[in-house]
Amino acid sequence: MAYQRKTRNLHDLAEKAGVTAATASMALRNSPRLSEAVKERIRRIAEKDGFTPRSYNRKQENAPGKRFSHLGPVLFLDNSVDETDPIGAALLAALGPMMNEYGVDFQVVNQRELAAQPETLEKFDALFFYNDPPVLELIPERIPAVQVFGWEKQRRNCDRITANDGQIVALAVEFLRKAGVERSAIFWRDDIVRIPDHPRITRFLAEMNALGIETTEFRFGKYDTDFTGRLKQYIEAGSERIGFFGFNARCGVKLCCGLDSLGLLQKYSPTNVIVCDNSVLLRDFWPNPALIDLDLPLMAKRALEMLFWRMEQPGIPEAFVLQAPRPLQ
Amino acid sequence: MAYQRKTRNLHDLAEKAGVTAATASMALRNSPRLSEAVKERIRRIAEKDGFTPRSYNRKQENAPGKRFSHLGPVLFLDNSVDETDPIGAALLAALGPMMNEYGVDFQVVNQRELAAQPETLEKFDALFFYNDPPVLELIPERIPAVQVFGWEKQRRNCDRITANDGQIVALAVEFLRKAGVERSAIFWRDDIVRIPDHPRITRFLAEMNALGIETTEFRFGKYDTDFTGRLKQYIEAGSERIGFFGFNARCGVKLCCGLDSLGLLQKYSPTNVIVCDNSVLLRDFWPNPALIDLDLPLMAKRALEMLFWRMEQPGIPEAFVLQAPRPLQ
Known part of the structure; x- marks a missing residue:
């Protein structure tokens, strides 16, 4: 007797039916994009094996999935x-x-x-x-x-x-205030931020300076070759209790790479660096900087x-x- | 043979079943708030007459109605x-x-x-x-x-x-600009507008004045007895090409009543009066002022x-x- 694999998930079902997982899924959702014959064949295999994935059960009760299916593409x-x-x-x-x-x-x-x-x-x-x-x-x-x-x-x-930039700035300011920084900068790349007076920048500067923490913009270009040199200069120009705010994930990567190449990532990352956007780009820096999750x-x-x-x-x-x-x- | 009315709509069904239209509707939607026996009885009558109202057919396909029924109260x-x-x-x-x-x-x-x-x-x-x-x-x-x-x-x-007050003000300004007004006022009651520097007021003043149309606030209290007298004074104090902007429905009612008692509603209402909020309170003024529909x-x-x-x-x-x-x- 040949070994017969049990239909435990959508991939098993697709394999048995000789279709892709997407097709199997569409069949179970009764998608109008498949022929009735194909749907019937796939459903029969699913039924025979007693396979009714959880999500389809849920959908039959609440059926949010079908709500907009007449729309598109x-x-x-x-x-x-x-x-x-x-x-x-x-x-x-x-x-x-x-x-x-x-x-x-x-x-x-x-x-x-x-x-x-x-x-x-x-x-x-x-x-x-x-x-x-x-x-x-x-x-x-x-x-x-x-x-x-x-x-x-x-x-x-x-x-x-x-x-909501007002609330993003509030998180960054609160984080750096708690860290007890004495000066800080917001790092932004000028081909990414094309909004004049972007509220994330202007409000951060205003709120930090209002707290008496001298704060400036650290603006850089996509093809700048002197980023690390300028960063070194900035760090050496005053108190070492510095707060670093990365405008977004890509600016944050540049900032963390710069700190890393100066041998300062370990010192600053977990307590003094905060980046807006909880992106996969930033999760590999160790120790991790603080990330503001925009919930994309x-x-x-x-x-x-x-x-x-x-x-x-x-x-x-x-x-x-x-x-x-x-x-x- | 007794005349038997055909079940053409929900009201016919409700009448036949001896229930309200709301109950008939709940039965067809399988509401948990009715007993199974009642639902069954109403459904059987509907079925017998071949009555399946359009909206319930749609709902069975898309089922938006059930999406949140597990929530509340x-x-x-x-x-x-x-x-x-x-x-x-x-x-x-x-x-x-x-x-x-x-x-x-x-x-x-x-x-x-x-x-x-x-x-x-x-x-x-x-x-x-x-x-x-x-x-x-x-x-x-x-x-x-x-x-x-x-x-x-x-x-x-x-x-x-x-x-969106920016867009509300844009509509009001455009309406009064087209009317060719030479001065204007925004009418608001001080117990309703408790936001200091409400954007609807400050932006209206700023944008009208920027167009060279002298514009002021006309503020009044709920129990003021001299509203009409002050309105008369304002109207007589300069050019009769006046724009009137009512902050909301209740302020608009006061404004229209005031113009009416001065015998000026006919003159001003259709072309020079605009009120924010398409409320039932304002539909009875004739001729109608312009109403900004907030789509509540x-x-x-x-x-x-x-x-x-x-x-x-x-x-x-x-x-x-x-x-x-x-x-x-």
């Missing part, structure tokens, strides 16, 4: 050009399973592809984008959209969600539901959402 | 003291059917009742409130909450939604879903939502 506009954008990557990682759960088709298109082939747009009913992609003007305003982060609302018929998966979920509402009811009043960061651990 | 805190608050009334009118749809229990408690019997709170899992009720401090912060309007976020574990039902829906998310996942980062007004018709 959604275009996710990927901004990355030369380097992967950690915001885009984190949003995508959260959106993929959600889209599956909601049963809505979506496709990732890079902004360069879109600029080269604007006719791609015709396939899509909605747009999910982040920051301020320059190709936005190619996309007709009748297409409902949602924007995550960015400088200003870029278009009509579009909701927007961004992080939740932000993606709020953005997505706003987009679905707008797709269902075009013309509803727009929402601008400020999401608070998670409190520090 | 929710306390709706009613702020009204001496007069009915039109905001509270509009929110309640929208929330009632929504709560029914979601299958979540809720109860309206007036702030005075709550102050007299704080033990009422023990029954509730969540709080829905608007503006800044003084009794808020009685309510433990572990209870998840959502706030509509109000000055500032009043508590932890609470999301908040309010109107949508605001209530967004607030409610934020509250449900917070009930399901306590501790998720808070959202502060600014909702745009609807464009003027």
